[in-house]
Amino acid sequence: MDTRNIVLNVNGIEVIYNHVILVLKGVSLQLPERGIVALLGGNGAGKTTTLRAISNLLKGERGEVTKGSIELRGERIENLSPAELVKRGVVQVMEGRHCFAHLTIEENLLTGAYTRTDKAEIAANLEKVYNYFPRLKTRRTSQAAYTSGGEQQMCAIGRALMSNPSIVLLDEPSMGLAPQIVEEVFNIVKDLNDKEGTTFLLAEQNTNMALKYADYGYIMESGRIVMDGPAHELANNADVKEFYLGMGGSERKSFRDVKSYKRRKRWLA
């Protein structure tokens, strides 16, 4: 990890759902100022849970952090409400969209600016989001529930950006988006990171993209961090290549051939 300031420090947290299901078993990770960090891992690895723990949204899922600590710029934040976190600039884009179904796209976006007061700034920000996602502009008056899956995803991302955050936790931003839009989303990330110094934590399945844009990566499996390192190193790791990038050797494997023999992950054995 480089020497820049650590803004967010997750220290050995353990998360239990429903008092009995232990999901995170001591997860530690760090987010440097102005960094883009990718959090990778298979289904059920615990990425979403980690993000929820950071933004304190576990309660509604009947989960709780039972061990470890989370610090934001040196301040313990486990007991802050999500709203207070947003005020401190931390905002999460939830997995599975969670748009406000009855509100129109535009209302959804405006609600995202709840914590802000300057009308002009908000309007400018709205324009920016529409610029990022022109599709949203054409659908601005539709109720969010009646837009397509991808449109909702854009709406959710746009909504989070409306709060003018300094740290964004993105949970599977590319899910359900068309390839160019995926590209667009990552460009936005890069753009904001460069221009406004926004820090990102990306939980992604699209490892390829994530590692291309991130500086640093963590790989999770069944509630533990199993590997971490600078993004380009990870991208060249043989295991990562095979399991997360779908490349055998250096060739991309066709999905048609997956029926042939598959190797199991070493660390699960």
Next chain:
Amino acid sequence: MAFFLETLIGGLMAGMLYSLVALGFVLIFKASGVFNFAQGAMVLFAALAMARFSEWIPKWTGIDNAIVANLAAFVIAGVFMFAVAWLIERLVLRHLVNQEGATLLMATLGITYFLEGVGQTIFGSDIYKIDVGMPKDPVFLFESMFQGGVLVNKEDVIAAGIAATLVLLLSIFFQKTKTGRALRAVADDHQAAQSIGIPLNRIWVIVWCVAGVVALVAGMIWGSKLGVQFSLTTVALRALPVVILGGLTSVPGAIIGGLIIGVGEKLSEVYLGPFVGGGIEIWFAYVLALVFLLFRPQGLFGEKIIDRV
């Protein structure tokens, strides 16, 4: 004809009074997705507080001025409702974020029992009087046109006026302000609302407070009509068809629904009742609401129920 008009007007007035209670339901539902069964108990609680304080204040302070006593009692009752809202948020809602509708509904039923118990313990379970100087006697309109005139109740007219004003103010609040939008967002998805920084806790205290004040006004008017007693909670049952007919999420719907139900049930009782032995108004109101729902399952002005894969 005069009688028909009388019934119609009576129905409209009764409907406005239902709206006032319905409004409480709508407010809370719209802002948090909670179907607040405790609204009836809140009306009782507020009315009890108001009635007893307006009786106690002159006794304690020796100031024997009805207006002062009533005003002070209103304010104190308002403070009580604020305390109730705050406690409900602290002790109940906060712990039930993101739970299903049915669970929340039951929690409000629990609150109902609690409020009924507390209210009667603090304030007693006798019949108490609220006298805010509402005129009790009828007036007769159009006496030149109809023999005997058309009877209208002044008290009802005033009450209806108050109800209409409240509804107007609240509609504007919901449609036009940032907070209004935030409230609707909370109702849709607690978690997502939290995730973008809407402070659920504060929002809920605000809404329950507003609902508490609406309950206080409803309690004051109903209480001055009926006397303040446990049975006041049952007006909630009369307001329910209004709520669903107008739409659970629509403030103006509460008014329109109230008018339709009020008129419908009074006309039915007066004109159909005698043929079937009477006493039909309460179920007629529900059936009427049900018939409307068959055509518009979300009520007349409710937000469309979203149903998509």
Next chain:
Amino acid sequence: MTSKKIGDVILDVKNISLRFGGVKALTDISFDVREHEIRSIIGPNGAGKSSMLNCINGVYTPSEGSITFRGKTFSHMNSRQVAEMGVARTFQNLALFKGMSVIDNIMTGRNLKIKSNLFLQALRIGPAEKEEIRHREFVEHIIDFLEIQAHRKTPVGQLPYGLQKRVDLGRALAMEPQVLLLDEPMAGMNVEEKQDMCRFILDVNDEFGTTIVLIEHDMGVVMDISDRVVVLDYGKKIGDGAPDEVRNNEDVIRAYLGTSH
């Protein structure tokens, strides 16, 4: 490319249009699906792909056009009739029955095939029980096939997203469909999981000869496994053909693929 036999047209969509108020979700779309093939639908977000499936399945009623299935033409059918004819589907936004276990979810897929009535089921004697066991066996095959044995009795709401997608597929498979409509079955998966999913799809296609209509945004997957691809954009069809043809179609590149692929 394997040497499977692609048969006649089994599903023929003709001039379908669909509108919601001002929004034209689909405009005059026609395409056909042949027996045993894997037919993909791609297109940018909001192009109308899911809406197309909803029309086929009877969830939406198209304002114009008709759909021919195995020679029978209809402009609207209710979902049950479509299901009875052997069309199954999975959903983009996971429409699993959250409160039920994995087994029960998949068992619902067998419901059309259950013959015993309410009383027999209540008593659960003789034929009713035998029937239940027979279907259970079938469902166990699916569970084995999808490799979710370990989660059999977990309520699906608690499964991670990727596994839920598998259960969704399992539920559709339990209907023993002739045509399987898949709406973004691989969204939110990493490469390895996508590979698994592809394997299931290909197996179903090969072994049971099920015809598959697939919506997917991962071009790698689409280009690798489909036989033919339809491209939609803003409710209109802008391309149709074999993957390679589509990949090189100018319109498609502009509207959807961008330049990097």
Next chain:
Amino acid sequence: QQAPEQFFPLLSYRTGPYAPNGTPWANGKQDYLKLINARDGGVNGVKLTFEECETGYATDRGVECYERLKSRPGVALFDPQATGITFALTEKAPVDKIPLMTLGYGLSVAADGMAFKWNFPYMGSYWTGADILIQHLGKQNGGLDKLKGKKIALVYHDSPFGKEPIPLLQERAKMHGFDLQLLPVTAPGVEQKATWLQVRKDRPDYVLLWGWGVMNSTALKEAQATGYPRDKMYGVWWAGAEPDVRDVGEGAKGYHALALNGYGKEAKVIQDILKHVHDKGQGTGPKDEVGSVLYTRGVIIQMLGVEAVRRAQERFGKGKVMTGEQVRWGMENLALDQKKLDALGFNGVMRPLSTSCSDHMGSTWARVHTWDGKKWNFSSDWYQADEQIIKPMVKAGADKYLSDKKMQRRETGDCQS
């Protein structure tokens, strides 16, 4: 050795819609028991004990209370304080051999002691109440025949309680040729607008009010709001107490209701209660409520219960605890003449009452009293229900009950059991 104790289970409701009326009633019952213990040291040395059980006027809670208290040692009798609970207990009491006292309420047909061995609707039933009201109206008009062509509306609590008087009123309507209009009010009776609109439309000459709890005051307020003259309104004795009119105040001025019993602070028994119970700080409720209409009714009920025990002791042994069966005999053989009543301090509170095997009601006297905006004042003499009409109806009703139940009338020999 433990002093003998006679146990009085007290079902009551001090919460819910009927609490304002149920509370003074229950207080009166308790205070009388306390008085007997404090002043007389019990009944011939038998201490009286009691326990209250809250029913909330709900039948199932009432049944639970009954089951809980019925097997206490020395149970005397039950007074369910609610018509619905009475119905349920009517089926159970004979099995458990515990008598039920339902003073002024309950099943009208239960006055027939040969059919209802265990029920005692002392002092009046809804039929006698309705009968007296019609007599009074007749008298006001200068003869029952003058009622011909008049319109009388019955505004009633839509429950068995409210429906009980209907058969009698129909009978009377047939006899005298008046029109009877039935206007049910859904319980608990807070919404009566439609009812009173109808009253306004049909302008009946009289309105009989068969309400309980909040229904009464609401009816009076609606009458005021629709301009129906209150002095044309007549309530049953459950609609003629202070809580019914207190918060209507002036608006109820002129309203009449039946008074089953006298009230006020003058009676000796009330004075005794104040002296022996309230002044010692033992009172159950607030002191200014003592002597109010329903409170006094509670006192009377309890006095009759205590006297039944005393009467039973005369036969089965003084100073002993009576069983339910023995108390039943006592209840069936009460003989309270004026002299006895005076001695008990009930002068002016009630008229003499004596029961027999066939007559479980004892007697049925009532007056009309009128609210002057501040207090109740008697406005008529005592009336008694017309035996000629009531008797056959009770007999027919009781016979139907028996035949429905496939039961037999009691043998006359059973009377001394």
Next chain:
Amino acid sequence: MFYRENGQFKTSYRADQQIFPIAQDRIAVLVLLAAAFVLVPLLASDYLYRAILIPLVIMSMAALGVNILVGYCGQISLGSGAFMAVGAYGAFNFFVRFPGMPLIPALILGGLCATFFGILFGLPSLRVKGLYLAVATLAAQFFSDWMFLRIKWFTNNSDSGSVSVSQLQVLGMPLESALSKYLFCLALLVVIALLAKNLVRGAIGREWMAIRDMDVAAAVIGIRPMYAKLSAFAVSSFIIGVAGALWAFVHLGAWEPAAFSVEVSLRLLFMVIIGGLGSIMGSFFGAAFIVVLPILLNQLLPPLFSLFGLEISTAGLSHAEFMIFGALIVWFLIVEPHGLAKLWSTGKQKMRVWPFPH
């Protein structure tokens, strides 16, 4: 440690599909049944039967019925009191109008009346959903209140509208003693619970749950919403109707419509939500909670208060009862929003992994 399924391998699907696949559960249930049928009769007093056990058993049955509709099929209903009333009056009419009608057929016929009524008032559910439906079902409640008060025929022309039955017999044996009543109700409950369990774990049960969880998806896999919803209404109101008939015949003996008021409907809904939606076991827990708790409070509070040297008046007692009852409901919902049954299964889960915490 003791509660493990390890080592219990199922060799057939039949075995795996048993109601209680884990042996310890089977044993526990058998013990419970034995206790209910044998131990309780050895120990219980008359009061316990009449005031607690019989109401508990009957209300459990009603709650079970409500749970099928609300918990399994997701159609919130506030009209359960009405279904009970229809069951009660239906059975009453068959009972008195057909001389010699035995009790059990009368109960079943009463249940069928309720079924009919339930289907009728279930029809709106095809269009109206959620809370709107919940409120709309109150129409059934108020309509039945009115119907049984106003239409004399239903009450066999009784003047007051109150009706009663007596001298009940089952298969020639009198149903008089508390014990016999208890055993009769319990036996019926066991049979009905078994049948209900079979339904909910069978094809129809899956249809109900599918409709509950995601109705559009259910339609797409070929489930007809109409059939599923109406069959849930039918089965549920049948059970509720039988329970209503038992409540009237066996528990109350004489009743009036107020015995099945909206209060009862609310309490039933309470039971299933507190107990656990979609759980047969939960219905029993819920019924126990709602039936027993107020009585318990009523009896425990005075000694508790006197322990602190306070005396509590009857009014104060019942107000305190209200408050504690309300507070407990809220508390339980906070501890486990999915009801007591969920708490129970979490407990089991903990036992399974015991002595390790997870």
